[in-house]
Amino acid sequence: YYNLTGDVLISSGIIAYLGCFLAKYRNESISSWIGLMRQNDVPSSSTFDLRSVIGEDVIIRQWVIDKLPNDQVSIDNALILSKSRRWPLMIDPQLQANKWIRNSKGESLMILRLSQGNYARKLEVAISQGAPVLIENVPEVLDPLLEPLLQKAKFKAGNIVMIRLGDSTVEYNEDFRLYMTSKLPNPHYSPEICVQ
Known part of the structure; x- marks a missing residue:
C-alpha cells in the first residue's frame, strides 16, 4: 500500500489524458510522471503497470474470452475504456x-451506423431502455445530433433524467452505454470531438 497514492495518481492521469495516444507516448508520459513523483517525494512504483493497479484478473480473463487481444496495449485500452467517464x-x-x-455485450447490444436513415430513432429507444449501443464506421465529421449525448448534457424534468437528441427529448436511463468505432486507420478528428 506504500505506493498506492502515486500509482492511483498515475492511473488517473492515464485514464483522463492518455487514452488517445499510442503506447510509446503513454510510456514516455508515465516515465516522466514517475520522475515527478520521485522529485516530490510521492511514493509510487518504480515500474508502473496499469493492469496491476486497477485491473481485475477475472474481468480481464473474460475480456480475453470475449476476443479482446491478450496484449498489454489492448488490455490497457480496455481498462481506460472501462474507467473513463x-x-x-x-x-x-x-x-x-x-x-x-x-x-x-452480446444480444443486448444495438449496432448502428450513422448512415442508417433511422439511427436517431433507434438511439432514442436504446437511451430510454438503458441498452448498450455500438456505432460503427464513425466518419471524421460527426452528426451534430450526437453532441448532447457525447457531452452527457443530461437535465432533470421533475424527478426524471432527460437528454435532448435533435428535436426530441428522451428519458435517460443510467444503464445506457455508448461505444463508437472507426475503421479509418489514421482519422483526423477535430479537437472538439477529441475532448468530448
Missing part, C-alpha cells in the same frame, strides 16, 4: 475492438 471512440481498422464489444 467519456464515451469511447475506438480507432479500429482491424475490427478487434468491434469484435470485443460485440462479444462482451
Whole structure:
C-alpha cells in the first residue's frame, strides 16, 4: 500500500489524458510522471503497470474470452475504456475492438451506423431502455445530433433524467452505454470531438 497514492495518481492521469495516444507516448508520459513523483517525494512504483493497479484478473480473463487481444496495449485500452467517464471512440481498422464489444455485450447490444436513415430513432429507444449501443464506421465529421449525448448534457424534468437528441427529448436511463468505432486507420478528428 506504500505506493498506492502515486500509482492511483498515475492511473488517473492515464485514464483522463492518455487514452488517445499510442503506447510509446503513454510510456514516455508515465516515465516522466514517475520522475515527478520521485522529485516530490510521492511514493509510487518504480515500474508502473496499469493492469496491476486497477485491473481485475477475472474481468480481464473474460475480456480475453470475449476476443479482446491478450496484449498489454489492448488490455490497457480496455481498462481506460472501462474507467473513463467519456464515451469511447475506438480507432479500429482491424475490427478487434468491434469484435470485443460485440462479444462482451452480446444480444443486448444495438449496432448502428450513422448512415442508417433511422439511427436517431433507434438511439432514442436504446437511451430510454438503458441498452448498450455500438456505432460503427464513425466518419471524421460527426452528426451534430450526437453532441448532447457525447457531452452527457443530461437535465432533470421533475424527478426524471432527460437528454435532448435533435428535436426530441428522451428519458435517460443510467444503464445506457455508448461505444463508437472507426475503421479509418489514421482519422483526423477535430479537437472538439477529441475532448468530448
